[in-house]
Amino acid sequence: MNDSALAELGNKDNADPLYAVRHSLAHVLAQAVLEMRPGSTRGFGPPIDNGFYYDFVLSAPITPEDFPELESRMKDIIKAGQRFEREDLEVPAALARLEAMGEPYKAEYARELADRHGLTRLGFYTNGPFVDMCDGPHVGHTGKLPRGAFKIRSVAGAYWRGSEANQMMTRIYCWAYADKVTLEAEVKRHEEGLRRDHKKLGPQLDLYVIDPAIGKGLPLWMPNGTVIREELEKLAKEMEFQDAYQRVATPHVTLESLYYMSGHLPYYKASMFPPMVLEEAGEAGGEAVRETYYLKPMNCPHHHRIFAARKRSYRDLPLRLAEYGQVYRFEDHGALSGLLRVRGMCMNDAHIYCTEAQIEDEFLKVMRMHERYFEMLGIADFYMRLSLWDPDDPKGREKYVDNPAAWERTQNLVRQAMQKSGLPFVEVKGEAAFYGPKIDIQLKTVTGREETFSTNQLDFAVPGADRMNLVYTGPDGAEHHPYVIHRAPLGTHERFIAYLIEHFGGAFPTWLAPLQVRILPISERFNDYAARLDGELRRAQVRADVDRSDDKVGKKIREALTSKIPVVLVVGEQEQEGGTVTVRRYGEDAQASMPFSRFLAEIRAEIDGRVMRRAPGA
Ligand SMILES: [Zn+2]
Numbered sequence: 282m283n284d285s286a287l288a289e290l291g292n293k294d295n296a297d298p299l300y301a302v303r304h305s306l307a308h309v310l311a312q313a314v315l316e317m318r319p320g321s322t323r324g325f326g327p328p329i330d331n332g333f334y335y336d337f338v339l340s341a342p343i344t345p346e347d348f349p350e351l352e353s354r355m356k357d358i359i360k361a362g363q364r365f366e367r368e369d370l371e372v373p374a375a376l377a378r379l380e381a382m383g384e385p386y387k388a389e390y391a392r393e394l395a396d397r398h399g400l401t402r403l404g405f406y407t408n409g410p411f412v413d414m415c416d417g418p419h420v421g422h423t424g425k426l427p428r429g430a431f432k433i434r435s436v437a438g439a440y441w442r443g444s445e446a447n448q449m450m451t452r453i454y455c456w457a458y459a460d461k462v463t464l465e466a467e468v469k470r471h472e473e474g475l476r477r478d479h480k481k482l483g484p485q486l487d488l489y490v491i492d493p494a495i496g497k498g499l500p501l502w503m504p505n506g507t508v509i510r511e512e513l514e515k516l517a518k519e520m521e522f523q524d525a526y527q528r529v530a531t532p533h534v535t536l537e538s539l540y541y542m543s544g545h546l547p548y549y550k551a552s553m554f555p556p557m558v559l560e561e562a563g564e565a566g567g568e569a570v571r572e573t574y575y576l577k578p579m580n581c582p583h584h585h586r587i588f589a590a591r592k593r594s595y596r597d598l599p600l601r602l603a604e605y606g607q608v609y610r611f612e613d614h615g616a617l618s619g620l621l622r623v624r625g626m627c628m629n630d631a632h633i634y635c636t637e638a639q640i641e642d643e644f645l646k647v648m649r650m651h652e653r654y655f656e657m658l659g660i661a662d663f664y665m666r667l668s669l670w671d672p673d674d675p676k677g678r679e680k681y682v683d684n685p686a687a688w689e690r691t692q693n694l695v696r697q698a699m700q701k702s703g704l705p706f707v708e709v710k711g712e713a714a715f716y717g718p719k720i721d722i723q724l725k726t727v728t729g730r731e732e733t734f735s736t737n738q739l740d741f742a743v744p745g746a747d748r749m750n751l752v753y754t755g756p757d758g759a760e761h762h763p764y765v766i767h768r769a770p771l772g773t774h775e776r777f778i779a780y781l782i783e784h785f786g787g788a789f790p791t792w793l794a795p796l797q798v799r800i801l802p803i804s805e806r807f808n809d810y811a812a813r814l815d816g817e818l819r820r821a822q823v824r825a826d827v828d829r830s831d832d833k834v835g836k837k838i839r840e841a842l843t844s845k846i847p848v849v850l851v852v853g854e855q856e857q858e859g860g861t862v863t864v865r866r867y868g869e870d871a872q873a874s875m876p877f878s879r880f881l882a883e884i885r886a887e888i889d890g891r892v893m894r895r896a897p898g899a
């Protein structure tokens with residue numbers, strides 16, 4: 282088989298020793314399935330990232346109850362040490378063999394390999410009684426396969442060749458690693474990921490809903506989720522204020538012409554919502570007005586117009602304009618997923634207009650801001666990527682502004698700034714924005730997924746004469762174009778909160794938690810005392826409530842734990858008399874009794890300092 286044909290079967294990677302192991306295990310799984318369900322036929326069975334899968338049309342269903350038997354049959358095959366023997370057959374002989382085996386899907390694929398890819402011979406591997414059309418590679422014999430390092434994971438439906446027009450098959454997924462320790466660690470990480478999945482925890486903690494009556498990919502933020510959004514905005518405002526940013530506000534809809542000026546139209550059109558055409562009668566018998574508007578997909582052009590709205594001098598630079606800006610992007614509905622892929626999002630946006638001499642400092646300050654956020658939130662699993670243009674890319678002229686000298690100069694500036702920052706980074710060609718180099722901050726989520734989480738971009742092109750034509754008067758009295766830094770350290774609320782839900786496993790630090798303190802009176806006799814404490818907490822801007830239900834205290838405490846409320850105050854006779862509270866904290870065994878006034882001072886300090894008392898998710 283040639284490479285392109287093989288690509289259908291998974292990524293062949295001969296350099297990865299696990300590839301042959303996973304591939305061989307797929308044969309062993311298929312052999313076990315055919316023993317258990319005689320008369321079943323087969324589709325593809327490729328290695329994948331965490332193991333492999335194999336597709337079947339089964340003669341009788343396989344359910345998770347069958348997994349132990351299937352695994353034990355696989356282990357028997359491994360124990361038998363069956364040799365993998367290769368044989369290459371001419372196409373007609375290969376087709377006859379597949380026919381005799383009763384494998385119509387494999388035969389269909391063999392015909393395609395011959396007709397479309399021009400193969401004349403096809404590889405077959407035999408081990409024991411089992412035969413599969415396949416190009417390898419395999420381990421020498423089944424005895425070389427790690428018996429304790431695989432585990433059947435799930436069954437799912439999958440169409441033959443991924444097309445809904447085709448036969449529905451049963452796909453059996455299996456984990457496979459080099460050894461048992463790795464397998465167990467990976468399975469555990471996967472389960473932890475499921476437990477922390479924001480699509481599960483988000484609604485469970487009442488943070489957001491996606492309501493079909495509103496539209497796909499347009500989340501509604503519930504009161505609890507709105508608290509988190511506002512706390513993040515408050516944090517961003519404080520940090521940006523310290524670094525002398527100024528806040529601005531811009532509308533959600535804008536005339537089409539602005540997007541031509543900025544370069545978004547026509548290139549970005551596929552990612553924008555369709556236009557709105559507005560018609561109204563002209564004033565005092567004048568001509569009718571017809572205008573086309575778009576929902577804004579980015580805040581940059583608006584901020585640029587704010588820059589352009591006044592005459593700017595070099596003394597005004599750097600000018601830093603910030604906004605938590607709502608934007609709308611048209612994502613294919615199949616790509617939408619919880620808060621991670623949405624059609625409406627609110628972005629921690631800012632644009633810094635500066636001279637070339639100011640780039641390094643400004644860039645560094647943005648990187649420092651990232652560091653402060655990450656430290657505050659206990660985010661350690663990330664790396665920085667300097668994304669460069671690719672002068673050798675044949676499509677480079679469409680992808681990048683054609684100005685090699687500017688690319689070289691700005692890339693060096695960003696590289697120098699990064700070296701000064703002391704932050705480790707890798708360089709990757711061909712990942713730049715069309716208008717300049719950027720730093721991408723890559724985060725690893727608890728499920729092991731890597732995401733570009735935020736970017737810090739240097740733009741030498743959009744302010745230029747043939748686009749937004751932004752100018753300032755230099756010390757020489759002449760007009761110059763500023764550089765622009767586009768930055769969004771906290772990304773969008775949607776993406777960042779999805780990340781934080783999983784990062785903290787829903788147990789937010791006190792300053793971010795929707796409800797910070799729950800007061801539990803041990804009987805209704807203490808409701809008044811509880812209400813008094815509740816009032817005092819609220820006056821001190823602490824988010825508190827009282828559980829007045831008739832449930833037993835034990836049940837109330839369990840309820841508070843499920844909701845991951847950081848602090849529970851238990852109050853009864855003793856507390857009421859002494860003006861004290863018994864403090865129980867989420868994730869901590871010890872409880873402490875203290876005067877209420879002391880508790881209030883402590884929690885206020887904890888919130889003000891945005892203290893993280895526990896490791897994220899612990
Ligand atoms: Zn194979």
Ligand SMILES: [Zn+2]
Nearest residue numbers: 580581632767
């Ligand atoms: Zn921007």
